[in-house]
Amino acid sequence: DQSVKIVFAETEDFSLKQQLAFMIARYGLSMEVDDEMVADENEKNALQEIVNNTKLSEQYHMVAWDIGVMEPKSPEDIYKVHLIGSQGAKSSSLDSARQNLAATFVNAFVNAGYCQDKLMTAISDSSENLLFEKNELGKASAVASLGMIHLWDHDSGFAILDKYLQSDDTHVVAGALLGIGIVSCGVKNDYDPALALISGYSTSAASITRIGAILGLGIAYAGSRKDKLKSLFLITLSDSQAPLVDLVFSAISLGLVFVGSCNEEIAQSIISVLKNLIKAELAEPIIRLLPVSIGLLYLGKQVRGRRLTLLRFLKHLMK
Numbered sequence: 076d077q078s079v080k081i082v083f084a085e086t087e088d089f090s091l092k093q094q095l096a097f098m099i100a101r102y103g104l105s106m107e108v109d110d111e112m113v114a115d116e117n118e119k120n121a122l123q124e125i126v127n128n129t130k131l132s133e134q135y136h137m138v139a140w141d142i143g144v145m146e147p148k149s150p151e152d153i154y155k156v157h158l159i160g161s162q163g164a165k166s167s168s169l170d171s172a173r174q175n176l177a178a179t180f181v182n183a184f185v186n187a188g189y190c191q192d193k194l195m196t197a198i199s200d201s202s203e204n205l206l207f208e209k210n211e212l213g214k215a216s217a218v219a220s221l222g223m224i225h226l227w228d229h230d231s232g233f234a235i236l237d238k239y240l241q242s243d244d245t246h247v248v249a250g251a252l253l254g255i256g257i258v259s260c261g262v263k264n265d266y267d268p269a270l271a272l273i274s275g276y277s278t279s280a281a282s283i284t285r286i287g288a289i290l291g292l293g294i295a296y297a298g299s300r301k302d303k304l305k306s307l308f309l310i311t312l313s314d315s316q317a318p319l320v321d322l323v324f325s326a327i328s329l330g331l332v333f334v335g336s337c338n339e340e341i342a343q344s345i346i347s348v349l350k351n352l353i354k355a356e357l358a359e360p361i362i363r364l365l366p367v368s369i370g371l372l373y374l375g376k377q378v379r380g381r382r383l384t385l386l387r388f389l390k391h392l393m394k
Contacts, residue, residue: 222254232258249287256291293328330371
């Protein structure tokens, strides 16, 4: 951090400072621009706005309009079934639920950040029918896909997803929480609206809702190293009565929030979870995500001294 401040302080060209700020924002680094790095308050505010990605959605739309790609695309545009020929018959035999789920993901990714599509936002009645025809996880995925479609746009994304938080269906609520996290990913806001909206659901009675909240927070604040989330998730990891899925997804979210931080406290807490699991729990496939969470903490850090915790963890896992 100190090296970054020195570079900014020694750079007199404001355009170059802006470019440096865009690089920091691109890699999701959390940084506060202070008075030593800038010439005046206006420059400070402008650079902080870039680092926080607050105008990212607006800039993304400007570029998309300039190159003519804002027209929403449907999953069929991507599949190009008419080019498959005789193989197309095979696809018709697939389970319709799987087809709908695949269409949800394809639609979300191909229209990511455009705030419009032909499946979920184009016609509200049709969208509602599509949503409630799905199975439980399909509902969660469909609602969460709205977060991808409205990526980086707090205003429109939160407004659309908020109504799904009022649903009586826990899978719909879980999808909305995950969607809010996706909308907020990489965008920093001093008021922390994602934290305010999601955190209360992390102790919900419904397991799927808790998972949506935990992962939503992890995605929303990935790379931020936010202490509030460390405290929140470490409480879960230290709770011997916490359900296994809560422990695992709390670990994953900590890995996302503190990615590349080599945080020893978090690493030791995850190792403690592993050591306290009984043999039957260790055999659960979901346990494989625990080493992933440790790997996230040490992502990109090859210094031997900082690898020791990871190596100890992996050796314990292989016993």
